[in-house]
Amino acid sequence: MITAVRKPFAEIAASLEPYGRVLVLGCGTCVTVCMAGGEKEVGVLASTLRLADREKGRERQVLEATIERQCDREFFDAVKTPVAAVDAVLSMACGVGVQFLGEVFPDAVVLPGLDTKFYGATVEQGVWSERCSGCGTCVVGEFGGICPVTRCSKSLLNGPCGGSQNGKCEVDPKGIDCGWQLIYDRMQRLGILDRLERVQPLKDWSTGRAGGPGKIVREDVAL
Amino acid sequence: MSGTPTGRGAAEGAGRATALLCENAAWLAWLEVREDPAVASFDAVRLPCSGTVETGFLLRLLEYGRRGVIVLGCPKDSCEYTRGSHRAEKRVGVARAALREAGLNEERIRMDFISSVDGPRLIAVLRAFIEGLDRGAARADSAPGAGAGGSP
Numbered sequence: 063m064i065t066a067v068r069k070p071f072a073e074i075a076a077s078l079e080p081y082g083r084v085l086v087l088g089c090g091t092c093v094t095v096c097m098a099g100g101e102k103e104v105g106v107l108a109s110t111l112r113l114a115d116r117e118k119g120r121e122r123q124v125l126e127a128t129i130e131r132q133c134d135r136e137f138f139d140a141v142k143t144p145v146a147a148v149d150a151v152l153s154m155a156c157g158v159g160v161q162f163l164g165e166v167f168p169d170a171v172v173l174p175g176l177d178t179k180f181y182g183a184t185v186e187q188g189v190w191s192e193r194c195s196g197c198g199t200c201v202v203g204e205f206g207g208i209c210p211v212t213r214c215s216k217s218l219l220n221g222p223c224g225g226s227q228n229g230k231c232e233v234d235p236k237g238i239d240c241g242w243q244l245i246y247d248r249m250q251r252l253g254i255l256d257r258l259e260r261v262q263p264l265k266d267w268s269t270g271r272a273g274g275p276g277k278i279v280r281e282d283v284a285l
Numbered sequence: 286m287s288g289t290p291t292g293r294g295a296a297e298g299a300g301r302a303t304a305l306l307c308e309n310a311a312w313l314a315w316l317e318v319r320e321d322p323a324v325a326s327f328d329a330v331r332l333p334c335s336g337t338v339e340t341g342f343l344l345r346l347l348e349y350g351r352r353g354v355i356v357l358g359c360p361k362d363s364c365e366y367t368r369g370s371h372r373a374e375k376r377v378g379v380a381r382a383a384l385r386e387a388g389l390n391e392e393r394i395r396m397d398f399i400s401s402v403d404g405p406r407l408i409a410v411l412r413a414f415i416e417g418l419d420r421g422a423a424r425a426d427s428a429p430g431a432g433a434g435g436s437p
Contacts, residue, residue: 071386105341106383109348114387 063092063183064156065190066099066176071110074152077173078111081122081149086111086175087141087163088128089155096190099154099176101128107154107175123148132159138166145170198269198276204262206249211265213241219262302327302353302415303346306399307335309365311357313401323408326415327355335359335396336369343380343394353393353418355411360398370398390421 068074078084086108094100108126115122125144129137132155138145145151150171153160157178164172180192195212201219202209211217215233222242225232229243249255267273304327306312312331318324332338335358346354356377358370377396384391395417397410 071383075387102339102341106344106379109341109344110383110387110389112348113344113384113389117389 063095063181064158065096065179065182065192066093066156067179068098068103068107068154068176069174071107074107074175075111075114078150078152081171083123083125083148083150084111085125085127085141085144085148085151087132087145087151087153087155088126089132089153089159090128090130091133093155093159093176094128095184096182097188099156104128104154107152128154132156132163135162135166138163196270196276197265197267198273199266201262201265204257204260205245206252206254208241208245208248210241210245213239213244215241218242219265221258300350300352302355302418303351304329304411305332305335305338305354305356306330307332307358307365307369309334310359310363310401311335311399311407314399314404314407315357317404318408321408323412323415326352327411334364334366334369335373336364336366336371338373338376340376340379340383343377344383347393353395353414355394355414356396357399357407357410358396360400363400390425392417392421 086104088094088101088104089099090101093103097103104126108124111122111124115124125148127141127144129140131137132153145167148170150173151163151167152173152175153163154175155163156176157174160172160174164170179190181194181196182190182192185191192212194209195217197211200209201211210219214222215231215238216223222240223232226240226242227235229240230236231238231240246255246258249258270276304315304324306315306329308331312329315324315329319329335356338356343354343356356373358373359365361370361374364370374396377394380394381391384393395414399407399410
């Protein structure tokens with residue numbers, strides 16, 4: 063899933079300051095799972111905004127809604143009316159949803175309520191960890207199912223750097239496992255360690271961020 | 286879609302405090318002391334477990350005009366559902382953090398743990414909660430620019 067965390071309240075409040083009617087719009091998919099921008103989080107933020115407004119004696123309308131996804135056009139139909147009725151929409155979706163909201167409603171002022179982080183997995187309740195960088199040409203099959211592009215801080219494809227100590231990465235020796243230690247251990251466990259002797263060719267980075275904004279066109283499923 | 290609370294629910298009990306009580310312990314203590322003057326300013330809500338409390342619900346109660354909300358769970362080491370009081374404590378913590386982050390009085394939401402036979406302590410906790418709300422209201426009244434909004 064795409065993971066995110068909510069922006070600090072002060073930053074959100076400052077961004078909404080000029081607007082008299084706002085809609086806090088949640089997303090029911092990734093950011094609901096990572097508990098940052100789903101219906102519950104929208105409710106907490108909207109309530110807090112209204113309580114803060116009341117404390118200041120400010121008359122402002124804070125609406126709240128959550129749709130299934132903010133990265134698919136059809137789900138926005140449910141909020142056409144409130145979006146048209148407010149001065150700004152605070153999107154509690156990832157960066158994709160925020161921008162697509164603005165594309166679907168070109169006249170709406172759209173603001174982000176979250177900081178989008180990474181493609182990650184829920185490793186335990188309340189803990190999410192990055193697993194994929196979306197590089198466009200997956201190589202995990204060559205490395206025992208562990209991605210060196212993402213799990214190695216330097217995205218090295220031909221072995222660890224000198225900063226690998228006791229299974230940890232020099233970037234953060236307490237928090238980050240050395241991706242190459244993980245790869246080595248996993249391939250040893252699978253009995254395929256010999257595959258590491260293959261020299262990896264230069265990776266084509268143009269299929270990822272280095273190639274500019276990505277786009278997929280599937281004629282077979284297009285209407 | 287929803288927005289600012291209005292209508293019947295918003296007006297009922299405005300200005301009073303709410304006690305959310307786990308039926309396995311705190312509620313039983315409440316039944317023992319419910320005639321005491323200390324509980325007169327509270328409306329009691331019986332819960333199957335304090336762990337059912339959601340952060341948004343606590344804030345929503347304040348939005349509806351509740352003066353304060355106190356969640357009363359089982360003692361943590363004897364929770365009927367093992368982790369219910371622990372979960373409730375975390376959610377109360379998130380609600381208090383939301384208030385604090387917004388510059389509001391976090392003491393309007395509190396959690397405590399009461400056993401079924403601890404009526405006297407329940408009275409003390411409720412009294413302390415109301416006194417805390419009164420102090421918060423007094424501070425708000427004396428603050429520069431007071432009188433604009435008026436939550437205690």
